[in-house]
Amino acid sequence: MNWKKIAAFGLAAVMTAALVTGCGGQQAAKDGAGSGDKGKIIVGLDDNFPPMGFKDENNEIVGFDVDLAKEASKRLGREVEFKAIDWSSKEAELKSGRVNVLWNGLDITEKRKENMLFSEPYMDNRQIIFVKKGRTDVKDEQSLAGKAIGTQSASTAEEYLDKTDFYKKDVKEVKKYADFVSAFMDLENGRIDAVIGDEIVGRYYMSKHPDSIEAVDVAIGPVSTFGIAFAKDNQQLRDEVQKVLDEMKADGTMAKISEKWFGKDITKK
Template sequence: MNVKKFLAMGLAAVMAAAVLSGCGGNAVKDGGSSDKGKIVVGLDDNFPPMGFKDENNEIVGFDIDLAKEAAKRMGREVEFKAIDWSSKEAELKSGRVDVLWNGLDITEKRKENMLFSDPYMDNRQILFVKKGTTGITDEKSLAGKVVGTQSAGTAEEYMDKSDFFKKQVKEVKKYPDYVAAFMDLENGRVDAIVGDEITGRYYMSKHPDTIEAVDTAIGEISMFGIAFRKDDQKLRDEVQKVLNDMREDGTMAKISEKWFGKNITK
């Protein structure tokens, strides 16, 4: 191989490396383990009240307020990036986002590919009734009642597998969304709703005179956490420290009360 050809190949390799390094995600370049870089938060922007677009097309929500306060205390910028939630692990691993912070359940399977914060909130299914209702206190008290829930949700999955709901509950009505279910509850068409605590309490905070919660879990309880890349222990620990501080000084409780009318954080 002649020298000119060798040098040309070397120059091409250097240029290719430069191009590739410039094609990386903004999250890796500006966030991640960098002490003061921007943190890019990946989320589903249609998940009220955790993260969603308001009437001004601004992303708002409980997790948004939590992340903003954490970033402020860390002295960092934060960017909220709507992603295809079904591809969330690939978005994180590729570096297009630094964290997944949007009501994400901690599971053993996910722990294999992601690093999690400590749990900051339980993800429960609980009962909601029309204000002033008596006699509905737990799952067994639903015998003979008409119960509503959202289709294709965790509560529906639990009730479909339960002999009690199949044999002793008068009827299970399934709705396309919780708004429709709660409207029927307010109008007396169902006796109770079994649904996501976070969604139900958010709706209840907007209708405090008509809906109340029965603070009893139905089915299994999962936990929400913030997910990081497996090798980003530094960022995980930095975020965890400020979350601990926010829990201890009451800031997390205040944000919860704003969105749910009650402190439901861990």
């Protein structure tokens, strides 16, 4: 074998080794088992979704789902890494193995189930009514007749209000805001009578303004549920995470984390 053949053989061997290592590394990341059964779990999230996952004033990723994931990983004896991703590409990120789970207030839908494995639902995603503290005349959806209400543009609540005749005919006005914070500020200042919006967002705002806002605990429109998503072929990790989630529900840890972020346990029992 001459030197050219030897060099070619050596290069081929290096490329083959690199390919095997690369594929193995990607599979390890996909499985969440970079170091045997105690590998790092990489959580994909939108880091601008308070209170589920967002960056605080110290640029640290915090939130309700972040706390849940940290506690679950601790119980599994694994490290956890939070990776901000383009949320519109979340399924591709999961399928490629760049993240092991999607854990960020993700609605469970039949369409998503075609491409992802889900945990059992751990929280309802409800739209509810918020009013100024002490108000007693708003008790349900029908009591909004003749009143001015606010919601966020391009939200689930707006979609429901736009297609429901009651809000077109019986409600005095539906004001739409760029964000829920602006709607809640108008509510506090008496410019509108109520806000309809995501329970998780509203209760988080309430926890920061306990003396000015309260919730009318009635679901408005359809109710969806949040779950944790895994790659379709990653049943093992899904089952491991589900097991510790069940333990966290049973021992009250999940309820405590909910109370921290929402002032109330709003997780599914």
